[in-house]
Amino acid sequence: MRAELRRLLLAVWCVSLIGAPAVAEVSPRHDYVLHCSGCHRADGTGAPDDIPSLIGIDRFLRSPEGRAYLIRAPGVAQAPVSDERLAALMNWVVVEFGADAPSPGYTAVEVGVWRARPLRDPTELRARLLASDAPSDEPR
Amino acid sequence: MILLDRWFEGMTRGLARRSGRRSFLARLGLGLVGGAAVPLLPVARAAQDPARAGAAPENIDGPAGDPQDCEYWRYCAIDGLLCSCCGGSHTSCPPGTEMAPVTWVGTCRNPADGKDYIISYNDCCGKTFCGRCFCNRNEGERPAYHWYRNNDINWCYGTKSQIYHCSVAVVLGVAVEGQPEK
Amino acid sequence: MGAAAEGDITLLMSCFGRLGRAVACGVVAAALSGFATDSVGEEPAAASSDGAEKWGGVAQVPDGPSDHRVWVHDRVLEHTLLFDGDSGQMLGAVDGASGVGARPAYPAPGRNELYVVETYYSRGLRGARTDQLVVYDAKTLSVRAEIRIPNKAADTGQGIALGAVLDGERFFAALNQSPGSSVTMIDLESRELVEEIVTGGCSMVYPVGPRRFGMLCGDGTALLVELTEQGGKRRAVSSEAFFDVVTDPVTVAGVRDGAKWYFASFDGLLYEVDFSAEKPVASEPWSLFTDDERGAGWRIGGFQHLALHRSSRRLYSIVHQGGTGTHKDAGLSIWVYDLTTRERVMQIDAPNVLIPFMRPQMGIERGSLILRILDYVLPPPGVHTIAVTQDAAPLLFARNVDLGAVAVLDAMSGEHVGDLEEVGLSGTTLVVP
Numbered sequence: 001m002r003a004e005l006r007r008l009l010l011a012v013w014c015v016s017l018i019g020a021p022a023v024a025e026v027s028p029r030h031d032y033v034l035h036c037s038g039c040h041r042a043d044g045t046g047a048p049d050d051i052p053s054l055i056g057i058d059r060f061l062r063s064p065e066g067r068a069y070l071i072r073a074p075g076v077a078q079a080p081v082s083d084e085r086l087a088a089l090m091n092w093v094v095v096e097f098g099a100d101a102p103s104p105g106y107t108a109v110e111v112g113v114w115r116a117r118p119l120r121d122p123t124e125l126r127a128r129l130l131a132s133d134a135p136s137d138e139p140r
Numbered sequence: 141m142i143l144l145d146r147w148f149e150g151m152t153r154g155l156a157r158r159s160g161r162r163s164f165l166a167r168l169g170l171g172l173v174g175g176a177a178v179p180l181l182p183v184a185r186a187a188q189d190p191a192r193a194g195a196a197p198e199n200i201d202g203p204a205g206d207p208q209d210c211e212y213w214r215y216c217a218i219d220g221l222l223c224s225c226c227g228g229s230h231t232s233c234p235p236g237t238e239m240a241p242v243t244w245v246g247t248c249r250n251p252a253d254g255k256d257y258i259i260s261y262n263d264c265c266g267k268t269f270c271g272r273c274f275c276n277r278n279e280g281e282r283p284a285y286h287w288y289r290n291n292d293i294n295w296c297y298g299t300k301s302q303i304y305h306c307s308v309a310v311v312l313g314v315a316v317e318g319q320p321e322k
Numbered sequence: 323m324g325a326a327a328e329g330d331i332t333l334l335m336s337c338f339g340r341l342g343r344a345v346a347c348g349v350v351a352a353a354l355s356g357f358a359t360d361s362v363g364e365e366p367a368a369a370s371s372d373g374a375e376k377w378g379g380v381a382q383v384p385d386g387p388s389d390h391r392v393w394v395h396d397r398v399l400e401h402t403l404l405f406d407g408d409s410g411q412m413l414g415a416v417d418g419a420s421g422v423g424a425r426p427a428y429p430a431p432g433r434n435e436l437y438v439v440e441t442y443y444s445r446g447l448r449g450a451r452t453d454q455l456v457v458y459d460a461k462t463l464s465v466r467a468e469i470r471i472p473n474k475a476a477d478t479g480q481g482i483a484l485g486a487v488l489d490g491e492r493f494f495a496a497l498n499q500s501p502g503s504s505v506t507m508i509d510l511e512s513r514e515l516v517e518e519i520v521t522g523g524c525s526m527v528y529p530v531g532p533r534r535f536g537m538l539c540g541d542g543t544a545l546l547v548e549l550t551e552q553g554g555k556r557r558a559v560s561s562e563a564f565f566d567v568v569t570d571p572v573t574v575a576g577v578r579d580g581a582k583w584y585f586a587s588f589d590g591l592l593y594e595v596d597f598s599a600e601k602p603v604a605s606e607p608w609s610l611f612t613d614d615e616r617g618a619g620w621r622i623g624g625f626q627h628l629a630l631h632r633s634s635r636r637l638y639s640i641v642h643q644g645g646t647g648t649h650k651d652a653g654l655s656i657w658v659y660d661l662t663t664r665e666r667v668m669q670i671d672a673p674n675v676l677i678p679f680m681r682p683q684m685g686i687e688r689g690s691l692i693l694r695i696l697d698y699v700l701p702p703p704g705v706h707t708i709a710v711t712q713d714a715a716p717l718l719f720a721r722n723v724d725l726g727a728v729a730v731l732d733a734m735s736g737e738h739v740g741d742l743e744e745v746g747l748s749g750t751t752l753v754v755p
Contacts (some may be wrong), residue, residue, distance in 0.1 A: 026317075030313075033245070034245055034246075034258050034315065035245070035288055037260075037312070038288070039242055039243075039244075042312075047297060050242060050297045050500050051242055051297070051501075051502075073522075075287075075288075075523075077541065078286070078540035078541050078567075080286075080288065080320040080321065080567065081320070115541075118523060119522055121521075122520065122522045123522075124520065217647075219479070219650075266448075267447070268420075268447060269398065269422075274724075277647070278647045278649060278650050279646070279647035280647065281647065282567060282571055283480070283538070283572070283573055283574045284476075284478055284480060284525040284526065284574060285523070285524055285537075285539055285540045285567075286567045286571065287503075287525075287540065292478040292479045292480035293477070293478045293499060294423065294477035297500065301443070301447070301448065301451075302441070303420060303443075303447050304477075320568050321567075321568050322646075
């Protein structure tokens with residue numbers, strides 16, 4: 001399971017280098033307001049204890065697993081939008097509430113792969129990702 | 141006979157047409173008291189009758205809408221008690237309550253201009269059920285596992301108290317299209 | 323119906339003003355309106371030689387045939403009442419503290435206990451929040467224990483699947499939604515909290531074994547959570563996606579047959595989800611409606627809108643005619659299906675629950691002409707919630723969430739055989755122990 005995940009992480013990372021980052025057909029801000037702002041609030045700050053703040057969200061991009069986490073988080077993976085729109089939305093979210101744009105940007109293909117792998121325990125993975133600030137041995 | 145007529149009218153308007161939409165409290169007034177129900181009935185109905193609702197503001201973001209009426213366009217997926225009947229308005233909470241910062245968001249079509257608007261259904265929290273203008277509409281509503289669009293949940297999250305009082309419907313902007321669940 | 327009735331009303335009205343204290347108030351109201359005057363299950367107190375009756379008697383829930391009992395929840399008065407479906411008598415009550423929705427009582431007959439998930443505040447409606455699982459003795463209906471759980475218990479108006487006693491009655495699973503979702507596991511034996519299992523993107527709790535429960539998820543899958551001996555999480559496995567949340571989602575009001583749960587979609591497709599294997603598997607759905615019926619706008623709807631009588635494999639479904647977005651509307655009809663042949667075997671007109679709701683309020687005699695006239699002229703409001711007993715001569719209970727009465731039907735013939743009156747003000751659930 002673990003090894004399989006690693007292989008997948010690598011493969012997706014390779015693909016993401018080739019594919020063009022998603023460009024929005026509908027303004028990502030619009031999709032954010034409609035699908036995300038109810039919980040994470042318009043300014044991304046969330047609510048203490050209940051909803052994590054999206055400020056500084058780019059910190060998860062340091063590892064491939066973190067990059068995948070941002071798509072597999074249930075609120076993201078299960079958003080009622082196409083892979084294209086979700087990729088565009090997430091590229092926007094990372095810049096809007098974080099600092100660095102994802103590099104390379106999320107593509108529809110990558111998003112499609114991750115959202116099909118449901119993350120049922122986001123709390124555990126999140127804690128692990130935040131704990132391991134050490135640079136990952138996998139390619140960036 | 142007038143009494144029976146009124147009774148009947150209230151029944152057909154409130155109950156038979158779309159059961160579950162109207163106030164259970166108003167209906168309680170209806171049924172509870174039998175003979176005494178009839179005097180209560182006009183009170184229950186005043187809320188539906190713009191002419192009698194006193195503060196029926198006109199042209200709120202579009203058609204001559206009555207924010208004390210469950211049929212008001214922006215309540216298309218609200219499930220709760222209308223703050224506009226409880227001392228607040230369709231966009232503000234009644235005195236002494238707190239608006240939950242966390243909520244769910246959907247779209248409703250405004251018949252005045254045919255456009256879809258993004259609506260935020262925030263709950264006002266910190267006092268018990270206001271008990272007036274119960275309204276349950278479910279256009280585009282989804283079960284609890286699709287949390288983006290569920291109106292059964294008590295959305296008093298991020299507030300000091302999780303006691304539910306009533307709900308507002310705030311326009312966040314024009315939608316480029318209706319929410320996908322429509 | 324004079325001053326006394328008005329007294330009732332003022333009293334009930336003042337209940338609304340102070341919901342938190344509605345319990346005390348409800349008891350008084352109940353006493354006033356007369357349903358608590360006969361202590362059920364108690365021998366009449368023997369009068370002493372001077373004619374005074376024995377003071378201080380407290381009844382217990384009577385033993386004896388209990389196949390036809392039902393727990394009726396009230397979200398406004400915040401309690402759950404136990405009724406006998408044959409006699410229409412109320413047998414007792416348990417409380418359930420503040421919340422907008424269903425806080426039903428979950429029975430565990432083997433333990434002779436009931437459980438209620440409670441949220442309360444240190445100063446009534448203000449102050450620090452405390453969530454707990456309250457353990458009631460099923461016979462005395464007094465509290466045996468209180469078990470602290472995380473302050474996240476789900477508060478929603480929908481359904482009985484917010485918690486479950488797992489098979490074998492060792493564990494209770496309580497749903498949290500904050501709004502991230504998780505399940506709190508409680509050991510009923512040791513009366514201790516086991517752990518909180520995070521179940522991101524999934525909701526509701528469907529028991530399928532002593533150490534297994536299912537959930538429904540926002541990506542159109544079902545989740546099976548398997549527990550360790552101690553009731554902690556062993557693993558969680560998803561099914562393949564079998565429904566579409568956007569176009570035609572299933573409702574959370576499933577019905578159970580062993581390790582299988584049946585779920586109906588808004589458009590009336592019935593799915594059977596089998597949780598008995600390693601991984602949950604959903605069957606190909608079949609339609610509760612013919613194309614013609616669907617064309618005529620027939621849809622499922624309500625709250626607890628399905629009921630299953632297991633031994634006869636009869637599925638009861640509340641139906642109405644309406645458009646999209648009417649999935650919580652009441653239905654005027656209950657259609658009955660044979661799950662084996664997948665055929666509709668009966669159509670029942672939902673009784674007019676306005677009549678038993680109004681009768682005691684208006685002081686009209688049971689069976690009187692005026693009542694029959696009212697039944698004839700008043701349009702029925704329909705029903706939102708049904709439940710069926712599991713014995714060989716089953717009763718079907720039906721309620722409209724906003725009316726304080728429950729209709730009782732012979733589940734086999736569909737005949738309306740009685741009513742439970744004065745069951746409260748509003749509630750979405752009915753639980754058959």
